[in-house]
Amino acid sequence: xxxxxxxxxxxxxxxxxxxxxxxxxxxxxxxxxxxxxxxxxxxxxxxxxxxxxxxxxxxxxxxxxxxxxxxxxxxxxxxxxxxxxxxxxxxxxxxxxxxxxxxxxxxxxxxxxxxxxxxxxxxxxxxxxxxxxxxxxxxxxxxxxxxxxxxxxxxxxxxxxxxxxxxxxxxxxxxxxxxxxxxxxxxxxxxxxxxxxxxxxxxxxxxxxxxxxxxxxxxxxxxxxxxxxxxxxxxxxxxxxxxxxxxxxxx
Amino acid sequence: xxxxxxxxxxxxxxxxxxxxxxxxxxxxxxxxxxxxxxxxxxxxxxxxxxxxxxxxxxxxxxxxxxxxxxxxxxxxxxxxxxxxxxxxxxxxxxxxxxxxxxxxxxxxxxxxxxxxxxxxxxxxxxxxxxxxxxxxxxxxxxxxxxxxxxxxxxxxxxxxxxxxxxxxxxxxxxxx
Numbered sequence: 102x103x104x105x106x107x108x109x110x111x112x113x114x115x116x117x118x119x120x121x122x123x124x125x126x127x128x129x130x131x132x133x134x135x136x137x138x139x140x141x142x143x144x145x146x147x148x149x150x151x152x153x154x155x156x157x158x159x160x161x162x163x164x165x166x167x168x169x170x171x172x173x174x175x176x177x178x179x180x181x182x183x184x185x186x187x188x189x190x191x192x193x194x195x196x197x198x199x200x201x202x203x204x205x206x207x208x209x210x211x212x213x214x215x216x217x218x219x220x221x222x223x224x225x226x227x228x229x230x231x232x233x234x235x236x237x238x239x240x241x242x243x244x245x246x247x248x249x250x251x252x253x254x255x256x257x258x259x260x261x262x263x264x265x266x267x268x269x270x271x272x273x274x275x276x277x278x279x280x281x282x283x284x285x286x287x288x289x290x291x292x293x294x295x296x297x298x299x300x301x302x303x304x305x306x307x308x309x310x311x312x313x314x315x316x317x318x319x320x321x322x323x324x325x326x327x328x329x330x331x332x333x334x335x336x337x338x339x340x341x342x343x344x345x346x347x348x349x350x351x352x
Numbered sequence: 353x354x355x356x357x358x359x360x361x362x363x364x365x366x367x368x369x370x371x372x373x374x375x376x377x378x379x380x381x382x383x384x385x386x387x388x389x390x391x392x393x394x395x396x397x398x399x400x401x402x403x404x405x406x407x408x409x410x411x412x413x414x415x416x417x418x419x420x421x422x423x424x425x426x427x428x429x430x431x432x433x434x435x436x437x438x439x440x441x442x443x444x445x446x447x448x449x450x451x452x453x454x455x456x457x458x459x460x461x462x463x464x465x466x467x468x469x470x471x472x473x474x475x476x477x478x479x480x481x482x483x484x485x486x487x488x489x490x491x492x493x494x495x496x497x498x499x500x501x502x503x504x505x506x507x508x509x510x511x512x513x514x515x516x517x518x519x520x521x522x523x524x525x526x527x528x
Contacts, residue, residue, distance in 0.1 A: 110446045110447035110448070110449070111447075111449070113446070113448065113449070114449040114450070114475050115449060115471065115474060115475065138491065138492045138493045139493070140441075140445045140446060140491065140493045140496070140497045141441045141445065141446040141447050141497075143441060145400065145418060146433075146434055146437045146438065147437070147438060147441060148418075149418055149421045149422040149425055149434075150422075150425050150434065150438050150512070151504060151505065151508060152422075153504045153507075153508075154500065154501055154504045154505070157500045157504060158441075158497065158500060161493075161496065161497075161500065203500060203503055203504060204500075206499060206500070206503055207496040207499055207500060209496075245399075245400070245401040245402055245403070246400070246402070248402075249401070249402030249403065249405050250402045250405045250412070250414065251405055259405075284366070284401075285366040285399050285401035285403070287366070287399060288399075289398075289399050289400045290367070290397070290399050291467065292431070292433045292456075292461070293396050293397055293431065293433075294397060295464035295467060296464075297367065297370055297397075298464075298467075299464075299467075300370060301366065301370065301399070326471070326474070329470075329474060330467055330470045330471050330474060331467075331470075333470075
């Protein structure tokens with residue numbers, strides 16, 4: 102399978118470590134990955150500002166992957182959602198034609214042949230190849246957008262997902278039961294209500310502490326940012342960093 | 353109205369569960385929106401957690417709140433971060449976080465300083481000091497992105513205004 106890596110905008114600053122280690126780990130496992138010049142997915146902000154701009158931005162990204170015959174793999178659950186949602190909406194031929202009329206002005210076209218994956222979906226299929234040695238007790242934190250809404254989330258039990266823990270356990274970590282695993286980190290509130298943002302992020306951290314975790318591991322750059330920025334007592338790490346730091350073999 | 357006012361959305365809502373004032377109530381916002389066409393400014397406090405997906409009538413409360421925000425934007429009544437976000441993406445091809453935060457500050461949106469400082473510490477840790485303070489660069493795709501924006505914007509007439517509402521919105525919400 103050929104993959105195009107979609108790092109998301111945060112990869113250039115707040116989410117840099119996550120993007121870097123994801124790419125490194127996937128390459129170590131022998132995946133064929135290229136990095137086209139993707140643009141911002143626009144997220145719900147551009148979608149609410151102008152639906153057609155949002156569609157065209159995401160269709161441009163999809164067309165870049167299609168051009169090289171690749172599927173997209175991304176670290177960011179928000180980008181994941183936006184790309185998947187666009188793909189669904191472009192299933193309507195009329196919408197696809199309208200969007201392609203716009204893309205024509207930048208000499209691009211999308212035919213609808215790209216699948217979108219989150220990095221956990223790719224790596225969890227390769228878990229037999231990964232072995233770590235670690236004494237750390239970790240909790241796996243999903244956050245929201247990797248799971249919800251159901252039509253855009255990963256294929257897992259939405260109320261009690263397990264793919265993330267299973268993956269970490271197979272790799273060799275001790276993973277603790279974590280009841281806040283699919284609760285919200287408050288990230289999007291940062292810009293509108295920073296008190297609520299801090300309160301929410303700290304709630305997740307406290308739950309992890311209660312569970313006895315040495316480390317919280319994340320799969321979303323915004324969750325990573327939120328949990329890290331409000332405290333420095335409990336280490337928070339992108340799961341790909343945690344694996345690389347403790348990797349003993351890629352079988 | 354499809355919604356039969358069961359309140360599952362409010363019971364599941366991340367923000368409503370933190371809001372001791374009880375003002376943030378998606379069930380009520382949806383009722384007033386469908387019955388009276390009323391837009392509630394509180395829609396900007398939605399945390400995008402999609403917990404309200406469990407709606408037994410499949411109203412998709414998160415989508416109703418998104419539609420309210422879209423209507424506010426069309427009326428020129430969006431919080432400043434919307435303009436800062438859209439303009440950054442339009443001009444840079446991506447959300448350069450430095451450009452975005454500078455634009456935000458220029459529009460008078462005061463970020464929480466404790467967050468700004470620890471976020472800066474994070475950036476330095478991730479990027480190294482020299483790159484953390486480097487000037488933002490346009491993404492190679494910026495030209496194509498700007499073109500896509502202008503072609504479509506030419507056909508619509510939404511004007512973004514930088515009106516800072518973050519404090520008035522938050523004042524209605526969670527007590528510190």
